[in-house]
Amino acid sequence: MDKTRIISLPTGAMHEMCYIVKDESTGLGAVVDPGGDSADDGKRLILSCCEREGVRVAAILLTHAHFDHIMSLEALRDATGAPVYIHGYDAESLVNPELSYMSQFAGIDTPCRPAEHIIDEGDKIEIGETIIEVLHTPGHTPGSVIYKIDRVLLTGDTLFAGSIGRCDLYGGDELAMSDTLRRIKRLAEQWNVRERDVKLYPGHGSSTTLSRELDNNIYLR
Template identity: 35%
Template sequence: MQAFHIPGAAPLYTNTFLLISDAGHAVVIDPAADAQTYDKILKEHHVPLTAILCTHGHYDHVGSAKALQAEWNAKLYCEKADLAGDRMYPLSAADCGYAEGESIAVDELTFTVWHTPGHTPGSVVLLCGEYLFCGDTLFAGSIGRTDLEGGSSAQMAESLRKLAKLPIPRETQVLPGHGEFSTFGDELDNNYFIRSAVRGNNDLF
């Protein structure tokens, strides 16, 4: 596998990722950058884009999703709860959502999906090998906002409790939607919000 980290445009600098399987198929997670940015990598490596995986539907994470879907005939994944078709949630349709605990396979790449509502109703995290793509559920030392439309502090607390119990190796790389990277072990040990949620506190703010 080859993995590419592609920061989105200023001022939000959304973290977005492109993975290429050993067999030569590509997956984009949270297509926040311009479509041409992904096209350049895909064409340089002579690989087609097979799947687009959105961790949630906010505008700063799905900006080029429809353009890439149309250009490459790629399968677009986003939860129905985040398909409002408005300014905050610009996508109005996707090929499919996610089933809890399902595995999405692209060649040797396998993405295991868990629902983590709180930042948005349709937020998910995606585990692929040594990478945990967290969107805006979990940041290094922090979590995503819950005070935006569709957010819920109580749901976020429950999602963090779920995350803490998942069979994810401590050395797994936490790749959030914004900011620096971390490891799952570091977040379990040092993230105030996870530790507080595990103790049963739903009032995170």
């Protein structure tokens, strides 16, 4: 991770987190989950941070297609020209403001445009010299993903500090979430997190580590 930096950016009243993955060798970056209280507010926060940190936005990555994680997507996309990446199972929700809850919770009926790139399990996204791996983690939504960069996970609304994402919204699936959590436990063992931990950056709230969640998160016991 010496060549990559994760910049955490709270963007809205729902405590949603946007992350900027900066490739230090090139200055290129990926914006993960561009939220905000409004499209303009979110765009302004994100672009100001990118300017301050010397980041040129090369990609916009979505962990899933709920409104609080895409509020400033179109404004940021227009400002940067960066392509959007999303899992295929959430692609329909992205372009449907009812399925993304944009119309119900934000009062916005204008759909987002389709993503330029449809991603799936095992795909790798290159941002400069930084490699971002896609882990498909259904449960919160059918197309939820975690982005893995070395020993860092950007977990979206799959896994939080002390909790997990809800499964009672459109496409949510408790059985799929249970399978996802079992998989995370298996991966933690493969990654030997007790010897060398993995940092977690969730879609809401504070960062944590995988070993801490294994010890304290009741959903991973």
